[in-house]
Amino acid sequence: xxxxxxxxxxxxxxxxxxxxxxxGLKRFGDKRISDLLVESRQANVxxxxxxxxxxxxxxxxxxxxxxxxxxxxxxxxxxxxxxxLFLIKPIEFIGxxxxxxxxxxxxxxxxxxxGESGKYSIVPxxxxxxxxxxxxxxxxxxxxxxxxxYLAEIASAKVREIVxxxxxxxxxxxxxxxxFLCLTLLATYVQNAFHTxxxxxxxxxxxxVSLVIIPVIASITDDALRAVPNELREASYGLGATRWxxxxxVVVPAGISGVTASxxxxxxxxxxxxxxxxxxxxxxxxxxxxxxxxxxxxxxxIAAELGxxxxxxxxxxxxxxxxxxxxxxxxxxxxxxxxxxxxxxxKLRL
Amino acid sequence: MKVEHGIKGQQxxxxxxEELTFYYGKYKAIDNVSMEFLECKVxxxxxxxGCGKSTLIKSINRISEITNDVQVEGKVLLDNxxxxxxxxxxxxxxxxxxxxxxxxxxxxxxxxDNVAFGPRLYGVNNKKRLDEIVExxxxxxxxxxxxxxxxxxxxxxxxxxxxxxxxxxxxLAVDPEVLLMDEPCAALDPTATARIxxxxxxxxxxxxxxxxxxxxxxxxxxxxxxxxxxxxQLIEYNITTEMFTNPDKKVTEDYITGRFG
Amino acid sequence: xxVGKRKIFNSFFQGLCRxxxxxxxxVLIVILVKVVTNGVGVINLSFLFxxxxxxxxxxxxxxxxxxxxxxxxxxxxxxxxxxxxxxxxLTEYAGKxxxxxxxxxxxxxxxxxxxxVFGLFGVGFFVLFxxxxxxxxxxxxxxxxxxxxxxxxxxLALLVLPVIIVSTEEALNSVSVxxxxxxxxLGATKWQVVRNVVLPQARSGILTGAILSISRGxxxxxxxxxxxxxxxxxxxxVFTIPYVHIPVINPLDQFMELSYHIFIMATQSxxxxxxxxxxxxxxxxxxxxxxLLNLSAIIFRIYFRKRxx
Numbered sequence: 001x002x003x004x005x006x007x008x009x010x011x012x013x014x015x016x017x018x019x020x021x022x023x024g025l026k027r028f029g030d031k032r033i034s035d036l037l038v039e040s041r042q043a044n045v046x047x048x049x050x051x052x053x054x055x056x057x058x059x060x061x062x063x064x065x066x067x068x069x070x071x072x073x074x075x076x077x078x079x080x081x082x083x084x085l086f087l088i089k090p091i092e093f094i095g096x097x098x099x100x101x102x103x104x105x106x107x108x109x110x111x112x113x114x115g116e117s118g119k120y121s122i123v124p125x126x127x128x129x130x131x132x133x134x135x136x137x138x139x140x141x142x143x144x145x146x147x148x149x150y151l152a153e154i155a156s157a158k159v160r161e162i163v164x165x166x167x168x169x170x171x172x173x174x175x176x177x178x179x180f181l182c183l184t185l186l187a188t189y190v191q192n193a194f195h196t197x198x199x200x201x202x203x204x205x206x207x208x209v210s211l212v213i214i215p216v217i218a219s220i221t222d223d224a225l226r227a228v229p230n231e232l233r234e235a236s237y238g239l240g241a242t243r244w245x246x247x248x249x250v251v252v253p254a255g256i257s258g259v260t261a262s263x264x265x266x267x268x269x270x271x272x273x274x275x276x277x278x279x280x281x282x283x284x285x286x287x288x289x290x291x292x293x294x295x296x297x298x299x300x301x302i303a304a305e306l307g308x309x310x311x312x313x314x315x316x317x318x319x320x321x322x323x324x325x326x327x328x329x330x331x332x333x334x335x336x337x338x339x340x341x342x343x344x345x346x347k348l349r350l
Numbered sequence: 351m352k353v354e355h356g357i358k359g360q361q362x363x364x365x366x367x368e369e370l371t372f373y374y375g376k377y378k379a380i381d382n383v384s385m386e387f388l389e390c391k392v393x394x395x396x397x398x399x400g401c402g403k404s405t406l407i408k409s410i411n412r413i414s415e416i417t418n419d420v421q422v423e424g425k426v427l428l429d430n431x432x433x434x435x436x437x438x439x440x441x442x443x444x445x446x447x448x449x450x451x452x453x454x455x456x457x458x459x460x461x462x463d464n465v466a467f468g469p470r471l472y473g474v475n476n477k478k479r480l481d482e483i484v485e486x487x488x489x490x491x492x493x494x495x496x497x498x499x500x501x502x503x504x505x506x507x508x509x510x511x512x513x514x515x516x517x518x519x520x521x522l523a524v525d526p527e528v529l530l531m532d533e534p535c536a537a538l539d540p541t542a543t544a545r546i547x548x549x550x551x552x553x554x555x556x557x558x559x560x561x562x563x564x565x566x567x568x569x570x571x572x573x574x575x576x577x578x579x580x581x582x583q584l585i586e587y588n589i590t591t592e593m594f595t596n597p598d599k600k601v602t603e604d605y606i607t608g609r610f611g
Numbered sequence: 612x613x614v615g616k617r618k619i620f621n622s623f624f625q626g627l628c629r630x631x632x633x634x635x636x637x638v639l640i641v642i643l644v645k646v647v648t649n650g651v652g653v654i655n656l657s658f659l660f661x662x663x664x665x666x667x668x669x670x671x672x673x674x675x676x677x678x679x680x681x682x683x684x685x686x687x688x689x690x691x692x693x694x695x696x697x698x699x700x701l702t703e704y705a706g707k708x709x710x711x712x713x714x715x716x717x718x719x720x721x722x723x724x725x726x727x728v729f730g731l732f733g734v735g736f737f738v739l740f741x742x743x744x745x746x747x748x749x750x751x752x753x754x755x756x757x758x759x760x761x762x763x764x765x766x767l768a769l770l771v772l773p774v775i776i777v778s779t780e781e782a783l784n785s786v787s788v789x790x791x792x793x794x795x796x797l798g799a800t801k802w803q804v805v806r807n808v809v810l811p812q813a814r815s816g817i818l819t820g821a822i823l824s825i826s827r828g829x830x831x832x833x834x835x836x837x838x839x840x841x842x843x844x845x846x847x848x849v850f851t852i853p854y855v856h857i858p859v860i861n862p863l864d865q866f867m868e869l870s871y872h873i874f875i876m877a878t879q880s881x882x883x884x885x886x887x888x889x890x891x892x893x894x895x896x897x898x899x900x901x902x903l904l905n906l907s908a909i910i911f912r913i914y915f916r917k918r919x920x
Contacts, residue, residue: 033483033525037445037472044473048800055802059704062696063714066776069769070717073724076735146631154625155632163632165909170639172823172905174830176870177894180877181642184887214635242621265723272725274833275870279878299727299833306734306837323731327724334723338716416795417788441798449796455789457808467807468797517793524797 077327080320087314088120093321095121111285111296113305113315120318122325124285128202128295129326132277133270135206135291140213140270141263147214148221148259153247164222171215179279182208187280196292200282203291208276213266220265224258224344225251257344261337268333272326274299298326361388364528364558365410369424372402372409372582379405381582382424387528387575392550392559394573394590396566398610402582403562404452407530410560411447412440428528445472448526448557452533454513456505456520461488461497464505464516468524483523491519492549511542518549529553531561535568547572566606570594578602643898650895653888659896666881667843672893677847678760678866679829679900682839685764685862686771686828687821693768694775694824695817701776702783703805722773726833733766733838734758754863760848761862763839770834771824778823782816783809815915819908826904830897832870841865842875869897 031039041048095109096119109123147167151160187204190196194203228251236246252259282294283304302319309315365387372380379402387393395403408414410426412433425432433443445468456464465484474480484501488494493515497508505516514534521529531550535543550559550572563569569576570590577587586593586602597603604610612620661671697714705711743756786809794804810817848864851857876890877883 033469033486033523034445034527036479037469037474037524038442040473041441052800052802056704059696059700062693062698063700063705063710065693066697066714066717066721066772069772070721070724072736073721073728073732076732076740077728080731080735143631143635146628147635150628150632154628161913163636166636166639167632168909169902169905170635172826172830172901173639173642174832174870174897174901176830176832176873177642177646177898180873180890180894181645183877184890185645211638218632218635242617244621244624245617248624268723272723272727274725274727275874279874299725302727302731303833303836306731311739320731320735323728327728330723330725330728331720334720338719411796413792413796416792441800444796444798449792451789451792451796453789455787455793457790457793458812467794471797471799471803471807520793520797 073327077320077324080317081324082321083312084120084314084317084321087317092120093122093318095123109287111301113309113318118315120314122298122322124287125296125298125301125322126325127287127289128281128285129271129297129299131202131289131291131295132205132209132273132281132297133267135203136209136213136270137263137267139206139210140217140266143210144214144217144262144266145221145259147218148225148262149247149252151218151222152225153243153251164219167215167218170211171219173211175212175273175275176279178208178211179276182276182280194292198282198284198292198294200280200294201292202281202295205277205281205295205297206291208280209270209273212273212276213269216269217262217266220262221255221259224255224262227258227344228254255344257340257347261340261344264333264337264340268330268337271297271333272299272330274303278303298322302326361391363387364389364429365560366427366430367406367409367424368427370406370409370426371423372405372414373421374405374414375419375421379582380409383579383582383584384424385577385584385587387558387560389558390554390556391574392554392561392572393575393577394569395560395562395577395579396564396569396605397579398605399564401579403579404532406579407532407560407562408449410528410530411444411449413444413449445524446526447528447530448521448524449530450514450517450521450532450534453537454510454517456508456513456516458504458506460502461505461508461516462501465519465523467520472524487519487523490522490553491515492545492552493519509542510538511545514538514542514546515549518546518553522553526557528558528560531559533562533564536564543568566594566608578605580605643902646891646894646898649888650891650893653892654895658892662845663843667876668880668882668886668889672869672872672889672896674844674847674867675869675872675893676896679869679897681848681860682760682764682767682835682866682868683825683828685760685860686767687825689765690768690771690775690824691821694772694820695779697772698776698779698783699805702780703801703809718773718776721769722777726770726831727836729766729770729834730836730838732769733762733834737762737765738838758837758839758865759863760839760860760866763835763866764862766834766838767828767831770831771828774824774827775820778820779813779817782813782820785816786812815911819911819915822904822908822911826901826908829904830870830901832868832874835868835871839865840868840871842879843867869893869900873897 095107097105098108098110098119100106109121110119111121111124112119147163151164155163182204183200186207187199190201190204190207191199196203232250232254233246236250241249277297278300281297281300283296283300284294285296285301286293288295302323305315306319309319363386367383367385370380370383371378383406395406397403405414409422410428410433414420422434426434428443428447431438457467459467462484465487466480469480469483474483485494488497493512496512505513508516514537518534535546538546547568550561553559561573573590575588576590576593578585578593580601586597586599588598593602594606597606658671659676660673662674663672664670697718701711701714705714738756738758741755742759742762745755746753790808790812791804794808799807844865844867848861848866849858850861850864852859873890873893876886876893880886
């Protein structure tokens with residue numbers, strides 16, 4: 001579509017009178033404001049351009065720092081951890097042949113890194129970590145999920161304004177404090193209730209760790225459920241469903257990916273938790289399935305041993321390898337959770 | 351489809367759109383529009399919501415590209431210089447082309463700091479100069495008498511109409527040549543709207559004004575020329591009185607008589 | 612299912628969720644009550660402002676409080692510039708492009724790294740690589756290449772970086788687009804918009820993030836276990852500038868720290884049972900510190916979200 005100024009079909013009489021645009025403008029002496037501004041800008045435009053450029057690069061460097069550090073963590077953990085594979089035979093990370101009391105050669109999974117013939121089986125550490133993390137995840141899925149549902153669907157706005165900060169405050173308690181209370185108080189309660197052989201055991205640690213993950217699961221579940229559109233709830237009520245039926249059969253299934261992601265993230269946190277398990281699980285590297293037995297997690301092993309080992313030795317490198325494995329596991333869990341959340345965001349177009 | 355329009359007169363062409371096509375990502379918001387904005391005239395853009403009116407005027411000061419991924423074909427000539435040329439200084443372009451938005455959006459600062467914001471960006475820090483510019487802009491936007499004793503109060507406490515006039519003052523403080531107004535009265539009551547319209551009537555002596563409006567009566571009252579936009583295409587562009595009394599196209603007539611939109 | 616049964620189900624399960632939420636709150640209250648009742652007895656001025664005595668079985672915890680304050684301050688000084696600039700880059704410059712997505716993914720991953728892994732990294736990177744490297748380059752005997760407050764603070768800074776970035780980003784995103792547009796339309800450059808419009812508006816949100824980070828950093832133990840914490844130090848990590856006699860914090864010294872003090876007293880001290888009151892007292896101080904910080908951040912955030920724009 002073109003239009004042409006010359007081929008007019010209007011009457012000239014219709015045209016409003018033209019005015020000079022200059023007439024009303026403020027002057028400073030013989031200068032208009034616009035001249036003043038342009039001159040003022042000309043005076044420092046080059047400096048300003050350089051400044052903009054430098055600032056953008058600095059901010060960019062800040063952003064790149066995040067990438068840099070995650071890469072450095074990767075490199076340093078795996079570099080030191082890989083050394084362990086040269087110092088120690090890889091099979092020894094699973095187990096070694098030892099002589100039992102009857103002088104039979106048996107294959108045993110032991111973590112006993114001290115001395116000439118240190119034993120570096122990672123199996124008891126993995127078992128220890130999961131024996132704490134799995135029960136902790138189960139406990140906090142139930143409790144944290146309940147909290148999340150309550151916050152998002154049941155609580156009134158007023159109650160929510162109290163409960164939500166309270167749960168955030170629970171998340172803010174230093175883990176060393178929880179570990180300390182598990183060690184001094186909870187362990188005694190648990191021993192009195194279950195008459196366990198070990199005062200400090202995986203179960204005590206799991207309860208302690210669950211206190212850390214409940215807020216994580218609760219707040220992500222809360223967010224996920226609140227993102228579910230209201231029309232779904234209204235439709236469900238319209239069909240005569242009760243509130244619980246609406247929550248359980250409509251809202252939770254709609255927000256299930258967020259809930260799943262929160263559980264996976266919680267599991268990652270549980271595996272990575274250090275201070276609680278080092279204080280509350282007894283730190284005995286046993287191969288066991290008994291939840292009331294003392295265990296030693298990967299995190300606790302690093303925390304307890306790294307301070308006292310000579311650098312560069314087999315034990316030192318083995319601890320880095322344990323760290324690398326731990327990092328890898330939590331990395332994968334976080335990645336999966338993030339993918340689930342991203343998919344949910346796309347679906348809900350948030 | 352080819353529509354012939356023509357406008358004859360002594361007015362200088364301030365802005366000329368040449369076959370402008372504008373995309374948001376893959377969505378075509380403006381489709382091959384050519385039109386002119388004459389100096390010291392009010393040109394209204396009307397059309398139903400989502401027809402691309404705001405995009406059209408925002409393409410002139412290139413403000414859409416801040417928040418969106420945009421792509422432009424064709425030209426936007428400001429005094430015969432394409433604003434999409436590579437060597438165009440965006441800062442200077444936006445100084446010359448001021449803008450007033452749909453909702454009053456004063457900064458959460460004092461009245462004085464709001465108006466002085468623009469000049470300060472350009473490095474004007476002389477207190478006396480700033481005072482003069484602030485007073486001048488507030489006088490021009492018919493706000494001076496209401497706020498001259500309260501220049502240090504926060505702009506947030508003022509009424510919507512006053513805030514919008516403050517936004518106009520803020521735009522005037524950098525002494526633009528063109529004023530783009532994106533439905534400036536959409537969020538205002540009738541009294542405040544009337545004051546803004548009066549103000550526009552006054553401002554057009556000095557500025558080239560392009561105003562987007564949803565309100566046909568407003569377009570008829572204040573504009574000299576009107577363009578009717580539908581689905582990103584310029585359907586009709588004419589002298590306002592002509593357009594509202596004797597539209598060329600059936601679809602224009604339908605729109606201005608309220609049959610759709 | 613009959614209507615009656617459905618009604619019972621309805622109220623039962625809702626009640627169950629409610630009781631879970633209140634159980635979580637009850638746990639919080641129990642923790643606070645236990646710590647306060649067991650710890651308040653030892654709290655007095657000499658506990659707060661004196662050093663430990665008699666092999667840490669008596670005396671106060673002042674060096675630990677001092678060390679905690681020093682290290683969190685140093686941490687926040689290191690973390691804020693990097694975190695805030697990363698957040699500004701992400702929201703204002705990178706947008707949703709490929710690089711922005713990679714940076715975001717890195718931050719999410721950084722947030723999920725277990726704290727003990729930060730500790731390992733701190734030893735491997737800061738103490739041994741950077742510290743030893745500096746010693747080697749400068750040709751001096753062991754000075755930087757050993758655990759020190761600087762390295763512990765750097766490790767903690769890395770740990771809280773995602774907290775700062777995420778909260779800053781949230782604060783920047785809450786500044787309305789129309790204000791940015793208004794400034795751009797006046798001819799502001801990108802940095803002018805950020806500095807004059809966005810940052811002043813986002814200040815309180817950034818501050819909230821900083822407070823949360825301080826509280827998080829003060830409560831963490833694992834990252835500093837091997838990067839600078841000391842079991843017992845007879846002196847404060849301070850040196851006096853010669854001639855002018857002004858004491859300054861020495862970032863190359865080791866330090867005592869509250870959470871580490873609790874850990875070590877509860878598990879490895881000479882007489883664990885006899886020092887229980889000191890352990891509870893230290894716990895009370897730490898929890899009061901983090902609690903006040905968190906509470907102020909929460910109140911701050913509620914206030915700042917409710918403020919009319």
